[in-house]
Structures are given as C-alpha cells and as structure tokens.
Amino acid sequence: MQVSRIVPSLLAVLSLATPSQRGGSRYRVTADNAWFFQDVAGRRIARLARGATLAGGATRNDWIQVTLDGWIFSTSVGKSDKPEFDLLVTRTPNENLRAAPAGPLVAELAEGFGLKRATPDSSGRWQHVTREGWVQRSALAPVADVVATRTAVTSDSDNVQGGPTAPPAARGGGGGGDTARVDSSRAQPLRMTTLYRAPDGPEAGTIATETPLRVLSRNGEWTRVQFEGWVKGGDLQAAPAGVLVGVTAAELRAEPQRYLGQVLRWNLEFIAIQKADDLRPDIPSGSSYVLARGPLPERGFVYIVVPENRLPAFRALTPLATVQVTARVRNGRSRYLGNPVVDLISLEGGGGTP
Known part of the structure; x- marks a missing residue:
C-alpha cells in the first residue's frame, strides 16, 4: 500500500533586478539643490535634479562616486579641447541632461562642462554622454530591489514499508520539469523603500518591508505596484468635480495619453x-x-x-510668484523638451482670476 506525502509550500524570493542593475549600486537623488562634485569635497560642477537615478561606485567617508548618464541636445555640445573629455557644453549659461531623449531631468550642466560619449552614441537631435564625479551621501538614497514570492508545491510517494522513492520522471508525470510556480503579479519590498508617484517623480510615501504588492507593469528599472490600505475618514476631503488634484508632471510625462484633455489644478x-x-x-x-x-x-x-486677452493678469505677477491654476492638458510630454503643455482655464492667487 502506498500513501502520498505532501511537502509543505516553500516561500522563496527572486530578485527582479535586471542584469545591468546587479552589477552595481544605484542611488536616487533625494535632496533639493544637490550638487555633483568634481572630486571629494572639491569644486561643485553641476546641479542634480531631485529624483534622478545615478549609478554608484566607490565610497569615501561621507561621499559616493556616481556616474551621470544621460542625453543632451547635440547642438548644445562641441568638441572638447581637453584630452580627458570628448565633448564640452557650449550653450550659455547651462543645458539640461536628461535620462532619455526628452525624458526626465537628471542635471543642469554649465557651459564648459566636460563629457564623454556613451553607447549608443546619438539619437536624432540627442547625444548620449556620461561623466563621473562625487555626491554627498546625505543627498542620496539607495534604490531598493523588489522581490516576487515563489511557491513550490511537490508531492512524493513512498512505500509504507520503506520501499524506494519513485524517480523524478515518474513523480512529475514523465516530463521531469520544474513544478515550482512563480506568481509574477505579486511582490514585496526587500527593505523599507520609497514609493514614487511616477518614474523619477516626487515621493509619495514609504512602504514597509514585506508589504504585499500587486505588480501592474514594468518599465526598465521601474516596477509599477498597487497595494491596499486604510485611512481615517476624517483625514479625507472630496475632490473637486471634474478636476484632478495631486497629479504630478512626472505622471503626465510617463503616461501622456492617459491625461490628454484632463483638467488639473496645480500650484x-x-x-x-x-x-x-x-x-x-x-x-x-x-x-x-x-x-x-x-x-x-x-x-x-x-x-x-x-489667450492674449488673459495675459495682463500674468504680466502683473513678479517672477517666482506662486500661483494656482486650473488648466486642461494639451500634451503631457512635449515633443522635443518633454515638458507638459496645458491650456489655461483659470488663474487663482498671485494676480487674481483673469
């Protein structure tokens, strides 16, 4: 007589990092007005964008060596007269370095900033470049990996008198295949990690270790997740009818078609x-x-x-004045520069309603 013995389910974790990510650490800029330095405690040579992702290298006390890797307008760089660089920024006073052509901002590079060509070398109007330097550790946070849960269920058959165990082929139905099942739609953080509204966008909160997450999609190093939770009703207020609040520019750039024609309220x-x-x-x-x-x-x-007849209200504003506008999205990511374009509906604050 034979009986079946069920091996308990096993929980394992599988890293979802891509091969390029496994080769070294990656960091996200978490401070406003963070600087990229030529050397440890040396000269400040570029301003970094909050939310930018950088490849990390060596560390020295409170400093981390990083690599700027991004894209810049081909017309904004020229041949370098310095042997250690291939190109120099030629635009006055500075030019933007972006994570991809028309992508999120990585850094603002001053005229004369030296760069090396990277592979792939160029894409139309854009040039792919890199530069190594140093950033203070306090301005960076490690990019956390996400793990998927894996459940393996196997069965084994033994003779109650201690007979030989059936070979793997017999147990697996003759295929000898792996019976482990990976649910790629479920995941959990390896460590306390930051939740972002969109790739390279503003922070939305922090997720604790082992929080159950549902994986919605993946895009390069980013994984879009969803989780459920509860808040106190007294901390909520109804959103304005027909107007989206709390939507970021990073979300528009990430999904321009989703927000096309939507009405937003922004400060x-x-x-x-x-x-x-x-x-x-x-x-x-x-x-x-x-x-x-x-x-x-x-x-x-x-x-x-x-519209021309509504410009006087803006002319009355002083530069850097904070205003609240309600606007309709014309393009979430403009063709060349990647910035949102919206049509004004109303202006509140600063100069009043036009």
Whole structure:
C-alpha cells in the first residue's frame, strides 16, 4: 500500500533586478539643490535634479562616486579641447541632461562642462554622454530591489514499508520539469523603500518591508505596484468635480495619453511670459505662453498656453510668484523638451482670476 506525502509550500524570493542593475549600486537623488562634485569635497560642477537615478561606485567617508548618464541636445555640445573629455557644453549659461531623449531631468550642466560619449552614441537631435564625479551621501538614497514570492508545491510517494522513492520522471508525470510556480503579479519590498508617484517623480510615501504588492507593469528599472490600505475618514476631503488634484508632471510625462484633455489644478511658480519657437511645436509659432516651474514641489518646467486677452493678469505677477491654476492638458510630454503643455482655464492667487 502506498500513501502520498505532501511537502509543505516553500516561500522563496527572486530578485527582479535586471542584469545591468546587479552589477552595481544605484542611488536616487533625494535632496533639493544637490550638487555633483568634481572630486571629494572639491569644486561643485553641476546641479542634480531631485529624483534622478545615478549609478554608484566607490565610497569615501561621507561621499559616493556616481556616474551621470544621460542625453543632451547635440547642438548644445562641441568638441572638447581637453584630452580627458570628448565633448564640452557650449550653450550659455547651462543645458539640461536628461535620462532619455526628452525624458526626465537628471542635471543642469554649465557651459564648459566636460563629457564623454556613451553607447549608443546619438539619437536624432540627442547625444548620449556620461561623466563621473562625487555626491554627498546625505543627498542620496539607495534604490531598493523588489522581490516576487515563489511557491513550490511537490508531492512524493513512498512505500509504507520503506520501499524506494519513485524517480523524478515518474513523480512529475514523465516530463521531469520544474513544478515550482512563480506568481509574477505579486511582490514585496526587500527593505523599507520609497514609493514614487511616477518614474523619477516626487515621493509619495514609504512602504514597509514585506508589504504585499500587486505588480501592474514594468518599465526598465521601474516596477509599477498597487497595494491596499486604510485611512481615517476624517483625514479625507472630496475632490473637486471634474478636476484632478495631486497629479504630478512626472505622471503626465510617463503616461501622456492617459491625461490628454484632463483638467488639473496645480500650484506653480511663475517665471516669465515667452513666445513659442521651433523647439515648442505643440504651441503655435509666435504665440505667447507662460513658462512656470512645478507643479510644486517639482522643479521641472510647465508651458501654459494663455489667450492674449488673459495675459495682463500674468504680466502683473513678479517672477517666482506662486500661483494656482486650473488648466486642461494639451500634451503631457512635449515633443522635443518633454515638458507638459496645458491650456489655461483659470488663474487663482498671485494676480487674481483673469
């Protein structure tokens, strides 16, 4: 007589990091106005964008060696006269380095900043470049890995008199295959980790170790997750009808089609009124638009298309004034510069409602 013995389920963890990630540490910039230094305690040579991801290397006391890796306009760099670099930034006073062509901001590079070419070398208007330097440890946080849960259930058959165990082929139905099942839609953090609203976007909170997560999608080093929880009803308020609040510019850049035509309410920092040019084909050439920074506390740029008869309210503002606007999304990620473009509906604060 034979009986079946069920081996208990086994819980294991599988790293979801890509091969390139396993080769070294990665860090995210967590401080505003963080600096990239030429050497430990040396000269500050570039300003880093909060949320940017950097490849890490050696450490020295309170310093971490990092590599800037990104894309810059080909017309903004020229051949370097320094043997240690291939290119120099030629645009005055500075130019943006982005994580991908028209992607999230990584750093602001001053004129004369030295760079090395990277592979792939270029993509249309864009040049792929790198530069090594140092950042203070206090301005960085390690990028946490995410793990998936794996459940293995096997059965074994023994003769109650101690007979020989059936060979693997017989136990597995002749296939000899692995009976382990990996549920790739479930995961949990390896350690306390930061939750972001969008890739390279602002922080939304912190997730504790072993919090059950549902994996919705993956994009490069990023994994989009979902989890359930509870808050006190007294801490909630109803959102305005037909208006989205709390949406970040990073979310628009990540999913421009999702937000096309949606109405948003944003707090922005007014910078200037400008005229559209060839780099902003989403706005009719020669039309006026408002250049703003935000939505706060984000530091990226937003273009607000404003009718001529409503510009006086913006002309009355002083630069860096904080305003609240309600606007409709024209393009979540503009063609060349990757900044959101919105059409003004109303202006509140700073200069009043136009």
